[in-house]
Amino acid sequence: MRLKKLAIVAFSLSSLFATSVFAQEESATARQIIDKFQTELVQVMKDGKKLGYVGRYDKLEPAVSNSHDLPKIARIVVGKEWEKLTEEQQKKLTDVFSKLSIASYAHNFKDFSGEAFAIDSEEETKMGGVVIHSHLNVPDDKPVKFDYMLKEKGASWRIINIIANGVSDLALKRSEYTAILQREGFDTLIAKINEKIDNYAKQ
Amino acid sequence: MNRKTVTTVICGVLFAVNVNAQVKSNDPYESFNRTMYDFNDGVDTYVASPLANGYRFVTPQFVQTGVFNFFNNLKGINVVLNDVLQAKFSQSAADLGRFTLNSTAGLGGFIDVAKHVGLDQNDEDFDQTLAVWGVPQGSYLVLPFVGPNTVRGAPASAFDAAANPASYASIVAYYVSAPVQFVSAVNARSNAEGALKFINEAAMDKYVFTRESFLQWRKNLEDDGKVSASIDDDLFADEKTVNLKSRDYGKQFEIAALSFGSVAQKFDLAIQNFEQANHKIEQLKNR
Numbered sequence: 001m002r003l004k005k006l007a008i009v010a011f012s013l014s015s016l017f018a019t020s021v022f023a024q025e026e027s028a029t030a031r032q033i034i035d036k037f038q039t040e041l042v043q044v045m046k047d048g049k050k051l052g053y054v055g056r057y058d059k060l061e062p063a064v065s066n067s068h069d070l071p072k073i074a075r076i077v078v079g080k081e082w083e084k085l086t087e088e089q090q091k092k093l094t095d096v097f098s099k100l101s102i103a104s105y106a107h108n109f110k111d112f113s114g115e116a117f118a119i120d121s122e123e124e125t126k127m128g129g130v131v132i133h134s135h136l137n138v139p140d141d142k143p144v145k146f147d148y149m150l151k152e153k154g155a156s157w158r159i160i161n162i163i164a165n166g167v168s169d170l171a172l173k174r175s176e177y178t179a180i181l182q183r184e185g186f187d188t189l190i191a192k193i194n195e196k197i198d199n200y201a202k203q
Numbered sequence: 204m205n206r207k208t209v210t211t212v213i214c215g216v217l218f219a220v221n222v223n224a225q226v227k228s229n230d231p232y233e234s235f236n237r238t239m240y241d242f243n244d245g246v247d248t249y250v251a252s253p254l255a256n257g258y259r260f261v262t263p264q265f266v267q268t269g270v271f272n273f274f275n276n277l278k279g280i281n282v283v284l285n286d287v288l289q290a291k292f293s294q295s296a297a298d299l300g301r302f303t304l305n306s307t308a309g310l311g312g313f314i315d316v317a318k319h320v321g322l323d324q325n326d327e328d329f330d331q332t333l334a335v336w337g338v339p340q341g342s343y344l345v346l347p348f349v350g351p352n353t354v355r356g357a358p359a360s361a362f363d364a365a366a367n368p369a370s371y372a373s374i375v376a377y378y379v380s381a382p383v384q385f386v387s388a389v390n391a392r393s394n395a396e397g398a399l400k401f402i403n404e405a406a407m408d409k410y411v412f413t414r415e416s417f418l419q420w421r422k423n424l425e426d427d428g429k430v431s432a433s434i435d436d437d438l439f440a441d442e443k444t445v446n447l448k449s450r451d452y453g454k455q456f457e458i459a460a461l462s463f464g465s466v467a468q469k470f471d472l473a474i475q476n477f478e479q480a481n482h483k484i485e486q487l488k489n490r
Contacts, residue, residue: 104405107404131430133430142323145428145430147430163430165420165423165428166419166420166422166423166424166426166428166430167416167419167420167423168419171415171419172412172415172416172419175411175414175415176406176407176408176411176412176415177407179408179411180407180408189407192407193407196404196405196407199404200404
């Protein structure tokens with residue numbers, strides 16, 4: 001039972017990220033960013049089978065890039081280890097992490113069976129961010145809660161964390177990434193990320 | 204030194220050791236836990252997974268759902284009991300209605316009738332009750348065959364088992380007990396297939412992934428699904444994060460040791476003994 005519930009949470013967490021190289025600095029509220037991203041995600045799910053993995057990846061790359069602050073997320077997931085990395089390593093990590101994030105979306109949001117997002121409310125954090133509380137209605141199952149944490153970036157807002165049914169993706173990744181960095185080093189971390197990207201593309 | 208002084212000193216040393224361990228992280232028994240995790244993984248690969256696959260192969264989906272509903276409904280008694288212990292009286296009335304409806308119109312629980320009349324299932328257990336009573340979560344524990352748990356959750360599970368009628372099938376007939384528990388376990392493993400597949404796909408470090416998602420999920424249940432806007436504020440404080448968390452854990456353990464007292468300490472001691480035994484086995488292997 002616990003594992004089953006863990007699965008729902010874990011599956012929900014498969015949402016995240018992309019490169020912000022092409023990020024558009026257009027003005028938008030946090031709520032608008034989430035609304036647009038969820039709409040694009042559901043559309044990709046609807047066309048999922050037709051698009052295939054590569055098609056979904058290509059569609060999701062700009063969608064995720066324009067809604068997530070991936071360089072910032074990549075920095076936070078390695079915590080204070082970030083400062084110990086060289087500039088080249090930091091760039092490498094940001095690059096592969098962004099690819100993994102889009103690949104994860106493309107792999108997990110591959111089909112559609114009537115799911116629909118709904119925004120419930122929004123809330124300001126003490127640290128100057130905004131949390132958008134929303135949920136995903138899943139036919140014949142309990143809704144999955146999605147709480148998006150956003151920070152201001154330029155004139156707009158960007159997602160920096162997704163909390164699915166109470167499980168913080170950022171905290172989860174930070175525990176994993178710092179553990180691997182400290183125990184096995186930078187090269188192993190990059191190799192493991194690349195392995196995950198390859199596996200997502202194969203399945 | 205008299206016996207009382209010796210006991211005080213031992214308790215003091217134990218407490219100091221555990222506080223230091225706790226300050227390091229919420230997983231001071233990581234070495235032991237990883238060993239147990241690998242053991243469970245092996246059991247799952249070679250025993251539970253083949254059994255669950257076989258069960259799914261020979262059992263129609265509606266029977267699988269019925270079996271799940273049956274055991275899930277029996278758990279409803281625990282939910283009602285823990286609702287009351289947490290002073291959630293209106294929720295306890297709804298959960299009692301749910302249990303009664305499924306036990307009667309739902310043919311002994313095999314059909315989840317209550318879901319279709321809008322009586323959603325609440326998830327309450329004694330671990331959450333202890334949380335409401337102010338007992339901190341304590342260290343992460345991986346138990347053989349059982350899986351992820353905590354110092355607080357492990358004894359709480361024993362309470363829940365004692366309150367679950369499925370545990371007393373042997374009173375009805377001795378030879379019924381084992382098959383009932385066996386079917387329950389195989390069905391639970393069968394339902395977990397999706398979770399395990401996801402963990403295999405997404406996790407970079409399966410142990411850490413399981414630990415973090417389990418602890419966060421349990422915390423969310425304690426908070427009845429409410430997500431605070433400041434849930435992860437400390438993650439953005441960069442360098443301050445580690446110190447803040449460490450102080451927090453140290454304080455938590457201090458409160459835990461005081462309020463949970465001997466139970467938590469006995470568990471910690473038992474685990475240390477396990478670790479020492481494991482270490483000795485490793486030494487013997489290396490000889």
